[in-house]
Amino acid sequence: MKQQEAIQLFEEKKVRTLWNQDEEKWYFSIVDTVSVLTDSPNPRKYWSVLKTRLKKEGSQLTTNCSQLKMQSADGKYYKTDVADTEQLFRLIQSIPSPKAEPFKLWLAQIAAERLDEMQDPELTIDRALEQYMSLGYSENWINQRLKSIEIRKALTDEWKSRGLKEGVQFATLTDIISKAWSGNTTKEYxxxxxxxxxxxxxxxxxxxxxxxxxxxxxxxxxxxxxxxESFEENKKVAEQGGNVAKVAMKELESKTGKKVVTALNAKDSLKQIEDKKKDE
Structure with missing residues (x-):
């Protein structure tokens, strides 16, 4: 089953999803959906209680739901209860929430957008561009970010062609690249x-x-x-690739006298831009 992982946003809350290319359908994390609809401090427990109640009522919904590996907050992948769009619509009916109807509309939109993007891939880029602009990023930064997505995709396609596995192996190689040029693993960064x-x-x-x-x-x-050919050989290649960027970074730092890798994040950067505009 060919899968594409993505994070969708509903009212600024994250919902983990997986696109099944063979079935041409989305799978949504049920726990994330429960979190969005209920604002529960413990959505896992809420779902556990709800699942038990539905089983007692004879509902086939919980039986038909699948488990797929999704990335957790700690960066690792765990089996997670998921539901496709149709199953999620039925599940929402069991959760009293004022957000139910807006969430249903959002689900329908997500499904429609994906089908549109399959017919016209440029729509994916256009939607990403709109989302970043709405968050206040500069046009120059957005262009770099979209280019980085393209380059990342080319790299992961290369890894797949070498028989490498998504998840642990991809994460390990990514950490090696990051450590080589920036001095930090992804987590440290x-x-x-x-x-x-x-x-x-x-x-x-x-x-x-x-x-x-x-x-x-x-x-x-x-x-x-x-x-x-082997994973060990790919690890050496990853370090070599990272070192190419490290040489460039050191040369730049020697010319500017400034560190490239800093604690500055997007939120801080955008605030600086807003403050500058106010001063002007």
Missing amino acids: KVLKGLKKENLRDNMTNTELILNMLAEASTKDISTATNP
Whole structure:
């Protein structure tokens, strides 16, 4: 089953999703849905109680729901109760919530947008552009971010062609690249920037994004040229790709006298821009 993982936002709350390319349908995290609809401090417990009640009532809904591996807040992947759009519509009926109707409309929109994007992939880029602009990012930063998505996709496609597995192996290689050029694993980088669940790349400066792109593009090109066969060989290639960006970073720092990798995140950066505009 070919899957594409994504984070969807409903009223600024995250809902983990997986797109099943073979079935052409979305699967949504039930716990995340419960969290959105109920504002419960413990959505897992809420879902556990609800699941028990539905079973006692003879509902087939909980039986038909699947489990898929989704990334948790700690960055690891765990089996998670999921439901497709049709199942989620039925589940929502069992959860008293004033957000039920808006959430149903949101679900329908997500499904429709995905079908549109399959017919016209440029719509994916257009929607990403609109979302970043609405958050206050600069046009220059957005262009870099969209380019970084393209380069990342090329790298992961290269890894897949080498028989590498998504999840642990991809995460390990990504950490090696990041450590090689920035001196930080992904987790260490997020700690530096004061991030928790936020996306690291969405909180990089222009220069950080460019160097990360250079590291990933270099890794992909070196892999294509050297044809690594084992995971250990791919790890060496990842370090080599990261080192290409490290050399560029050190050269830049020697010319500017400023550190490239800093604690500055998107929230701080956007606030600086707003403050500057107010002063003007």
